[in-house]
Amino acid sequence: MNRIQEKLNEDKKLLSIYFTAGYPEINDTVSIIESLEEAGVDMIEVGLPFSDPLADGPTIQESSTAALHNGMHTELLFEQLRDIRKTVNIPLIVMGYFNPMLQYGVEAFCKKCHEIGIDGIIMPDLPLDVFQEEYEAIYKKYGLINVFLITPQTSEERIREIDEVSDGFIYMVSSASTTGAKSGFGDEQKAYFDRIASLNLKNPQIVGFGISNSNTFQAATEKAKGAIIGSAFIKYLTQNGTENIQSFVENILD
């Protein structure tokens, strides 16, 4: 069983953290991952920076630009992560945009992830139909879980289709927005969370976008299996550096 699936079987709400590899400093990748695990985070999304991150708001855009400026690139990220499984046990997911993966070669990329011990991939701009037609078999061959997104606008029919193709969790985007754009959840989100919960999907859902503190974490995980924090963590790194990651996580889980 894949580490993601094992983690999803644990009887607790999961906290997943996204960060952009190569930010704030080029060689922070491994220490950030280790600190997050130590602090009690359940899962990590390692962001492979892209020049044109369409689905991201200013915070992640800026961290991506800075990371690229620092010299981050696909091969370097893989090198940095080469020995990560000697020290880290929680699931690791690579998140990015499809073009860098396509240039690396989809099969080569998956093979490398497998060798390192990456458990899953999130490529928001790799569409469902193309994934199924061209890449699903490759992901399977290397034991990688592909994570799809749904939004409040996604039709039930499509959610069921996505549920069928998924074999880990569904990334539930909390509102119609880019990352970091909205904070706090209103009635609309609550209704959406309830609606999705009532669908009884086979894959658990993890909520992302708009989660920044313990309150929003609680609200997001009332029905869902877990929540993902991205922009708020990046902001924290920008302000505080990598020294005190523990306290950021404590504040959320508190």
Next chain:
Amino acid sequence: MSYHANEKGYYGEFGGAFIPEMLYPNCEELRQNYLKIMAEPSFTEEFHQLLKDYVGRPTPLYFAERLSEKYQTKIYLKREDLCHTGAHKVNNTIGQILMAKKLGKNRIIAETGAGQHGVATATVCALMGIECVVYMGEIDIARQAPNVARMKMLGAEVRAAKSGSRTLKDATNEAIRDWINNPVDTHYIIGSVVGPHPYPDMVARFQSVISEEIKWQLKEKEGRENPDYVVACVGGGSNAAGAYFHYLDEPKVGIIAVEAAGKGIDTGESAATSALGKVGIIHGSKTLLMQTQDGQITEPYSISAGLDYPGVGPMHAHLFRSGRGEFISITDDEAMTAGLEVSQLEGIIPAIETSHAFAIFDYKKFEKEDVVVINLSGRGDKDLQTYIDYFKL
């Protein structure tokens, strides 16, 4: 074999919709409806009425006698520069604003580089009384001040794209992000045959009025519908798509696409996507684009803001790869010289984008009897400052 899009929006291996799920409902709504709406009599009637009475169509097909004499071939100019707002861009914005109305949208967003598409969008929004937000790179705002003022005067809000390289590609990113944040009430009017399916096909269809007219106009003048060559400059490729559209599947009509080489293909300051690009994903479309080995999209360069785009529409990527189209790249200097020449031989000051198309004669020789149609995509008013600076006028 057809060079048009198939039902999934692919031109050969190029096209498709590589979009995050947040955009799926928006694009899907459009995909399911665009052909149906475009076939509705009430739509076509209003579209053609506006093209006639508001845009000023049909635009003339003009035999350029002195230019023909100089290059010893028969050169016709398709006068898109005479369209209202000064370029072909308005053919598409008229079509898309009517589409937006049919879809019940009450807010329009657009991206713009030089400001031509922004002005054409602001214009149709004023015409229809619909709210309009135009994203424009911070750098372009500074260098295209007159068009920024025109958009404002037309009632549009111009928002500066401050991310990335702060030019057209980033303005497009910002418009897409706006659409993600406003999925229900907003329609995104893309300015060229780029972006996710169905945009390339929809925009090509709206621009296809160009070749539709060329056909009957040429029949009147030359007794035949088909020229030997159609020539157009390619930024994203919308004026070219319109000029080629009804000739794509006529193998006897040569298709010539002219790209901006900037300071030269090997200088690192160029926008010649067919020469420098590799297959990848940009703005939701699989196409040729300029990128690093690592798949990061790079910044193009051209003296003409309208050709300063690191990708090219999937139709053109396919025309290039399949060999159906002949691609020529023209430097800043060659384009500027050609623009001056057309001004003085024909009394027409072309947009600098279009000037690139007039510079092909050193690279491509035509027979004396050949009929060559050059799509004169826009007029040079907007570029006067660049011409002034370049020629020290």
